[in-house]
Amino acid sequence: MTFQHRTVAVLGAGTMGSGIATVTARAGHSTLLYDLDEGRVKQGLDQVGAFLDRSVNLGKLSAEDAATAKAGLRGTTDLRDLTATDVVIEAVFEDLAVKKDLFTQLDDIVSEHTLFHTNTSTLSVTAIAAGSRRPERVVGTHYCNPAPLMKLVEVANGRHTADWAHDASLEFLASASKTTIVTKDRPGFILNRFLIPWENSCINALESGLGTVKSIDTAVKGALGHPMGPFELLDIVGLDIHRQVAMRLYEQLRDPRFFPPPMVDRMIAAGDLGRKTGAGFYTYDDNRLFGS
Ligand SMILES: NC(=O)c1ccc[n+]([C@@H]2O[C@H](COP(=O)([O-])OP(=O)(O)OC[C@H]3O[C@@H](n4cnc5c(N)ncnc54)[C@H](O)[C@@H]3O)[C@@H](O)[C@H]2O)c1
The missing domain is CATH 3.40.50.720 (NAD(P)-binding Rossmann-like Domain)
Structure with missing residues (x-):
């Protein structure tokens, strides 16, 4: 074919x-x-x-x-x-x-x-x-x-x-x-095995006041060459989806690095899920679910 x-x-x-x-x-x-x-x-x-x-x-x-x-x-x-x-x-x-x-x-x-x-x-x-x-x-x-x-x-x-x-x-x-x-057909495949703990650690860094949303995103883009910072990415993914994926992997792998930080729950409770609700770590005035 x-x-x-x-x-x-x-x-x-x-x-x-x-x-x-x-x-x-x-x-x-x-x-x-x-x-x-x-x-x-x-x-x-x-x-x-x-x-x-x-x-x-x-x-x-x-x-x-x-x-x-x-x-x-x-x-x-x-x-x-x-x-x-x-x-x-x-x-x-x-x-x-x-x-x-x-x-x-x-x-x-x-x-x-x-x-x-x-x-x-x-x-x-x-x-x-x-x-x-x-x-x-x-x-x-x-x-x-x-x-x-x-x-x-x-x-x-x-x-x-x-x-x-x-x-x-x-x-x-x-x-x-x-x-x-x-x-392989294993929880999180390759990418989410390291992406979810890394995103959680960026949220923890924000929550503990080590940097701002903007400075952490700038650090990741400037130092690691990523096209997007973790918070730009999380706003596209959706905080609800991040939480769901993180919890499911935590339940299967029993590794605490997957457990979503408390800030994620507060943002979900406030309805700030990311681009799809117009606000997450950033606010948006367009209707785009993903960037250009
Ligand atoms: N969001 C991410 O970053 C991401 C990345 C990779 C994979 N995924 C996976 O992709 C899938 C979709 O995720 P999403 O973020 O697009 O979710 P989403 O909630 O944005 O969209 C899911 C859509 O499925 C529709 N739907 C639900 N049940 C249906 C059914 N029985 N028949 C037809 N439509 C139905 C809903 O109406 C909704 O529009 C999930 O399995 C998710 O784990 C998500």
Whole structure:
């Protein structure tokens, strides 16, 4: 199977789903964005469109390629629209029962040749794939947030993933200009094993008054060469998602470095979740879920 101009369905139109739909649409794949919530679908499509427009304005994408990407992009709240899909990329809530149930529903809808990707941060690919009658076709693909800007995707096979499905997934991700690393189906894969404790230590440094949001971000960008500081990144990820991922990894690994600092709870209680609520460590007056 070669991966050019394929039909892709992205399930879940939240932060990751709309980011991943941007990636696949920009790569020339016909992209269907699905969510249970019609408002989320509309918001997700708007996010993709706005990102493509900004890319044109910044000279990173031709107007023609942006127009092609937009022409191939559609939204739906009806799973039955997925019948002719080559690749399904699941990015719904981080909830095993929800993800498994979606894979079970897909069994009776999509064709026999469909490849399934699941975008989980903390759950087992094997456990998610157990919801499908075709676990050999299910591959874990952990995109980095913001998906349109970050090149890396971690790829992890479930216990029953077939070698050809793994290889085809690497090929598909290459078609979308992604760099892949192969890892194991273990909690946090590679990246979140060090990213979550590091983000927690940056929040602890802030909470103990060692620096300000701005000075810590400046230090990380200036000294380590990161394109974003930890607080800019956490505002994109969402404090609620950070807490959930941190707690889930803490529960599985029993390592106190994963335990979210108290400041995270206070920010969540105040509704300051990051970009998606207009305020987190910074405040925002645009509606962007991810940067340019
Ligand atoms: N946010 C991150 O930084 C990040 C990074 C990598 C991976 N992930 C993973 O990506 C997945 C999505 O995370 P997110 O941050 O985009 O979450 P989100 O809450 O922003 O979006 C989830 C979307 O899924 C939709 N949804 C829930 N149940 C559904 C169902 N049964 N059918 C269709 N749509 C449904 C919701 O309406 C919502 O729009 C999670 O598994 C998360 O762990 C997140």
